Amino acid sequence: MSENEMTLRAAFCEVLSLPEDQITDETSYGTTKWDSIAHMALVAAIDSSFNLTMDTDDLLGMSSYGKAKEILRKYGIQI
Amino acid sequence: MSVAAAPYDELASSKRARLLNELNELTHWHAEHCEPYRRILSAAFAGQTLFRSIEELPAIPVRLFKTIDLVSVPPTEIVKTMHSSGTSSQGHSKVFLDMSTAGAQTRALLSIMKSLLGSKRVPMVIVDNVNTINQREAFSARAAAVRGFSQLGCDHLYLLNDAMEVNWDALQDFTSRHKGETLLVFGFTFIIWQYFYQESLKRGKLDLSDGILIHGGGWKKLTDQQVSNEEFKRCMRDQLGVRHVYNYYGLVEQTGSIFIECAEGNLHAPAYADVLIRHPETFRPLPFGARGLLQLMSNIPRSYPGHVLLTEDLGLILGEDDCPCDRKGKYFMVEGRLPHAELRGCSDTYQERL
Numbered sequence: 001m002s003e004n005e006m007t008l009r010a011a012f013c014e015v016l017s018l019p020e021d022q023i024t025d026e027t028s029y030g031t032t033k034w035d036s037i038a039h040m041a042l043v044a045a046i047d048s049s050f051n052l053t054m055d056t057d058d059l060l061g062m063s064s065y066g067k068a069k070e071i072l073r074k075y076g077i078q079i
Numbered sequence: 080m081s082v083a084a085a086p087y088d089e090l091a092s093s094k095r096a097r098l099l100n101e102l103n104e105l106t107h108w109h110a111e112h113c114e115p116y117r118r119i120l121s122a123a124f125a126g127q128t129l130f131r132s133i134e135e136l137p138a139i140p141v142r143l144f145k146t147i148d149l150v151s152v153p154p155t156e157i158v159k160t161m162h163s164s165g166t167s168s169q170g171h172s173k174v175f176l177d178m179s180t181a182g183a184q185t186r187a188l189l190s191i192m193k194s195l196l197g198s199k200r201v202p203m204v205i206v207d208n209v210n211t212i213n214q215r216e217a218f219s220a221r222a223a224a225v226r227g228f229s230q231l232g233c234d235h236l237y238l239l240n241d242a243m244e245v246n247w248d249a250l251q252d253f254t255s256r257h258k259g260e261t262l263l264v265f266g267f268t269f270i271i272w273q274y275f276y277q278e279s280l281k282r283g284k285l286d287l288s289d290g291i292l293i294h295g296g297g298w299k300k301l302t303d304q305q306v307s308n309e310e311f312k313r314c315m316r317d318q319l320g321v322r323h324v325y326n327y328y329g330l331v332e333q334t335g336s337i338f339i340e341c342a343e344g345n346l347h348a349p350a351y352a353d354v355l356i357r358h359p360e361t362f363r364p365l366p367f368g369a370r371g372l373l374q375l376m377s378n379i380p381r382s383y384p385g386h387v388l389l390t391e392d393l394g395l396i397l398g399e400d401d402c403p404c405d406r407k408g409k410y411f412m413v414e415g416r417l418p419h420a421e422l423r424g425c426s427d428t429y430q431e432r433l
Contacts, residue, residue: 055198
């Protein structure tokens with residue numbers, strides 16, 4: 001697993017209080033702890049971890065862990 | 080329901096027909112899924128669910144949300160229950176959202192704000208206390224507004240502490256950190272006025288000149304203090320040094336219907352919403368230029384029958400498709416609340432029938 005992927009998974013684990021092995025590409029908004037407040041915290045954690053500020057469309061489109069990876073690739077992050 | 084990428088591009092000729100279809104479809108949906116709503120249609124609209132014009136659509140008075148639970152999806156699908164902050168004698172409106180309606184409301188807000196701010200998230204000062212957003216299940220209109228608009232920003236600064244006092248050092252730090260960048264300052268109108276503006280007068284002028292100030296939440300308290308929209312703008316520009324000030328009008332009973340002010344000072348209806356004016360006593364639809372009760376329509380509310388609502392606000396429609404700001408659609412102004420006594424008849428009638 002790349003370092004970037006580990007960083008991303010760490011952000012998800014921390015914000016959603018999920019064990020690492022429960023984060024899959026299908027982990028999505030609206031399931032258990034990923035509500036609108038957690039969503040903002042996730043975006044902030046990702047922005048901060050990868051030193052970027054994702055734009056509003058991406059913020060809105062980041063509906064799953066899988067999507068988060070796609071979005072990071074858009075910003076030039078290898079993941 | 081689709082959220083238009085360009086909220087202000089559609090002309091009336093196209094919008095009327097499209098929205099009517101969508102609102103008819105929603106009327107039918109809610110009649111099938113919400114028993115009290117079906118009974119209203121049956122009692123007051125001969126059980127019709129298909130209407131030939133926007134003016135004929137059945138309008139629910141917002142007051143009804145304080146007295147009955149109006150919901151069109153099973154309880155297990157409700158993810159949020161919004162409530163209004165009325166005075167306790169009136170009770171609180173309850174608005175039930177499922178994932179789909181909540182999501183659609185968010186997309187509507189972002190689409191409208193994108194047309195104003197672009198798609199980049201901007202450093203944002205929220206003139207409120209961080210604890211306003213921390214209730215997870217039940218949301219007040221204020222919490223929803225803060226949470227909704229905060230998605231537009233990054234590096235959020237919640238300006239007020241628990242005692243509603245400004246954290247001046249943090250503001251100074253924030254403005255230095257973001258020197259030269261466009262800032263977004265957001266808050267409820269009265270909170271900005273009372274807790275930020277009034278306090279700043281004691282300290283000398285601020286320079287938030289890269290700032291866009293967006294505020295909403297009602298004018299009642301400021302009207303009581305004789306502060307008009309023009310006066311408010313002047314004070315914000317003068318004292319806080321912000322460049323642009325935009326008021327927005329919205330209703331917790333129809334979140335997602337955000338009517339934001341343009342550079343001309345007019346409120347605009349986006350693609351998924353519309354307004355009409357009714358006479359406060361006869362409820363007849365009124366022409367442009369006539370003052371009356373605001374009726375709001377939206378193609379978003381699916382989890383509760385909030386798609387056609389008669390508000391308790393007075394206003395008038397100024398025009399359609401021809402605002403000098405270049406946005407298409409209706410543009411209007413809101414002039415304040417209807418005194419309580421006058422609206423009782425409408426809601427009482429509905430109450431009796433249920």
